[in-house]
Amino acid sequence: MLQKFPAFAGVPGPVVVIVMDGYGIPKHDVGSAIDAARKPTLDRLFAQYPNIRLRAHGTAVGMPSDDDMGNSEVGHNAIGAGQVYAQGAALVANAIAEGAIWQGGAWKEIVAGAKAGRGVLHFIGLFSDGNVHSHIDHLKAMVVQAKAEGVKTVRIHALLDGRDVPETSALEYVAPFEAFLRDISTGGFDARIASGGGRQYITMDRYDANWPMVERGWHTHVLGEGPQFANATEAVHGLRERNPGTIDQDLPEFVIADNGKPIGTIEDGDSVVFYNFRGDRAIEITRAFVEEHFTEFDRVRTPRVTYAGMLQYDGDLQLPKRFLVAPPAIKDTSAEWFSKSGLAQFACSETQKFGHVTYFWNGNRSNKFEGETWQEVPSDVVPFEQRPWMKAAEITDAMIAALQSGQYKVLRCNYANGDMVGHTGNFRAATMAIEAVDLALSRLLPAIDAAGGVALITADHGNADEMFELDKKTKQPAQNKDGSFKAKTAHTLNPVPLILYDNVSGGRLGLAQTDTAGLSSIAATVANLLGLQKHEKWDDSVLTVK
Numbered sequence: 386m387l388q389k390f391p392a393f394a395g396v397p398g399p400v401v402v403i404v405m406d407g408y409g410i411p412k413h414d415v416g417s418a419i420d421a422a423r424k425p426t427l428d429r430l431f432a433q434y435p436n437i438r439l440r441a442h443g444t445a446v447g448m449p450s451d452d453d454m455g456n457s458e459v460g461h462n463a464i465g466a467g468q469v470y471a472q473g474a475a476l477v478a479n480a481i482a483e484g485a486i487w488q489g490g491a492w493k494e495i496v497a498g499a500k501a502g503r504g505v506l507h508f509i510g511l512f513s514d515g516n517v518h519s520h521i522d523h524l525k526a527m528v529v530q531a532k533a534e535g536v537k538t539v540r541i542h543a544l545l546d547g548r549d550v551p552e553t554s555a556l557e558y559v560a561p562f563e564a565f566l567r568d569i570s571t572g573g574f575d576a577r578i579a580s581g582g583g584r585q586y587i588t589m590d591r592y593d594a595n596w597p598m599v600e601r602g603w604h605t606h607v608l609g610e611g612p613q614f615a616n617a618t619e620a621v622h623g624l625r626e627r628n629p630g631t632i633d634q635d636l637p638e639f640v641i642a643d644n645g646k647p648i649g650t651i652e653d654g655d656s657v658v659f660y661n662f663r664g665d666r667a668i669e670i671t672r673a674f675v676e677e678h679f680t681e682f683d684r685v686r687t688p689r690v691t692y693a694g695m696l697q698y699d700g701d702l703q704l705p706k707r708f709l710v711a712p713p714a715i716k717d718t719s720a721e722w723f724s725k726s727g728l729a730q731f732a733c734s735e736t737q738k739f740g741h742v743t744y745f746w747n748g749n750r751s752n753k754f755e756g757e758t759w760q761e762v763p764s765d766v767v768p769f770e771q772r773p774w775m776k777a778a779e780i781t782d783a784m785i786a787a788l789q790s791g792q793y794k795v796l797r798c799n800y801a802n803g804d805m806v807g808h809t810g811n812f813r814a815a816t817m818a819i820e821a822v823d824l825a826l827s828r829l830l831p832a833i834d835a836a837g838g839v840a841l842i843t844a845d846h847g848n849a850d851e852m853f854e855l856d857k858k859t860k861q862p863a864q865n866k867d868g869s870f871k872a873k874t875a876h877t878l879n880p881v882p883l884i885l886y887d888n889v890s891g892g893r894l895g896l897a898q899t900d901t902a903g904l905s906s907i908a909a910t911v912a913n914l915l916g917l918q919k920h921e922k923w924d925d926s927v928l929t930v931k
């Protein structure tokens with residue numbers, strides 16, 4: 386049990402944490418869909434309620450450097466755990482720098498597995514330096530090491546990004562990498578990109594939102610089915626010609642073939658490394674490779690392979706069993722300790738962010754703690770610029786019902802809009818996304834008042850706050866040749882707000898802006914609002930009490 390907090394007995398009603406995914410505090414008003422949005426509720430909150438800025442990127446959320454933007458995994462881990470752990474990006478980079486990864490049993494089995502079969506090692510993963518799901522430098526190091534250890538053939542299945550990096554930057558990664566592979570393919574070693582496609586079109590679905598994406602990925606990588614090209618550079622050019630205006634993340638699949646024969650189908654006895662370190666978009670394809678009885682789609686042919694994830698993606702399900710680097714051991718999360726303190730908790734989001742408020746929140750674990758209720762609102766399967774309101778209204782309905790039930794003392798939800806629509810690069814839709822969240826808040830907050838509760842309104846990282854690429858030199862929005870601004874689809878480095886919506890303490894409660902205030906300050910702040918002290922492992926609360 387958490388101890389009583391002497392300074393404050395706790396609010397009479399529930400404490401609600403509202404995460405506005407992808408809502409950063411903009412530095413530039415040009416290109417900020419948040420500034421452009423009409424948002425009377427948020428404007429009123431910023432004007433009338435205590436609010437501070439929280440660090441949500443870089444080392445404040447366990448990323449290797451402060452040049453790394455935040456993302457949902459590290460953000461929700463930090464919010465839920467109240468602690469900052471060195472995250473996958475940092476753990477893998479260190480394991481490679483120190484060579485520990487090559488000493489691990491999993492890497493040895495991957496190499497031995499490939500050598501015992503046809504000598505083929507496949508790498509599947511996100512092909513960029515975004516450092517949200519993966520980093521291309523990790524892939525490069527593994528290819529070099531595989532050659533050094535006598536693997537004969539490497540085949541890479543490259544998921545084009547354009548979501549964590551500029552929207553049409555694929556060739557900046559593909560062309561130099563193909564040159565590198567050509568250079569290293571000497572002395573009987575043969576390494577090539579064998580297949581690929583846009584990350585939002587094949588393979589990298591999450592939270593069971595769109596299994597046909599994964600099925601397309603399987604057909605591409607494993608079975609070698611799809612439009613054929615001579616190499617990946619030509620594939621990107623060719624797919625762009627055939628799909629004008631389509632940005633990298635949405636490009637269709639491609640297969641590299643010699644004389645009509647795919648060069649990289651996955652066969653019995655091969656080894657396969659899925660080299661993303663982040664789990665949400667790695668779990669479904671991993672299941673397709675490792676599950677004996679698999680019913681999500683017809684695999685047609687199921688090669689017997691030695692499979693490893695870069696990390697273990699789900700600690701409860703042990704998925705996958707073989708992994709190259711141990712994931713952060715996230716312990717003593719807020720949900721665990723609120724549960725041990727006998728508090729009933731409610732978590733809600735739509736499919737696209739459901740795992741964020743459950744699995745990431747609870748330290749990459751798919752099991753509930755006692756007293757937790759999770760509610761998923763099914764997401765639409767559409768390009769979200771076409772429906773920027775997404776499921777904000779339905780999430781709000783579910784939250785209001787949970788509040789009215791009187792059953793829950795701690796509630797949390799995530800509104801996906803600012804992020805998912807921000808990733809489309811569509812400025813007008815992103816302003817509507819923020820307006821949808823504002824409207825949702827205007828309905829949710831009165832229900833919190835009626836329950837005698839308070840809310841902490843925050844975000845996990847920025848996105849809609851910068852919808853244009855900034856020129857690297859001038860730091861001003863970059864322009865296309867025709868004078869239009871270059872759309873930006875990635876997250877930002879901006880801080881996020883923390884607003885304390887409190888109509889119950891009579892002005893006793895406030896928030897302290899400290900230099901270290903970050904997403905990991907939220908768990909302790911929630912505890913204090915509940916009249917409890919923080920767990921000793923959690924970072925300090927930012928609540929002030931008069």
Ligand SMILES: O=C(O)[C@@H](CO)OP(=O)(O)O
Nearest residue numbers: 456457458517548549804
């Ligand atoms: O869509 C995703 O996978 C990432 C961006 O790569 O966004 P978020 O971290 O907000 O989930």
Ligand SMILES: [Mn+2]
Nearest residue numbers: 406457804845
């Ligand atoms: Mn997010």
Ligand SMILES: [Mn+2]
Nearest residue numbers: 407804805808
């Ligand atoms: Mn995002």
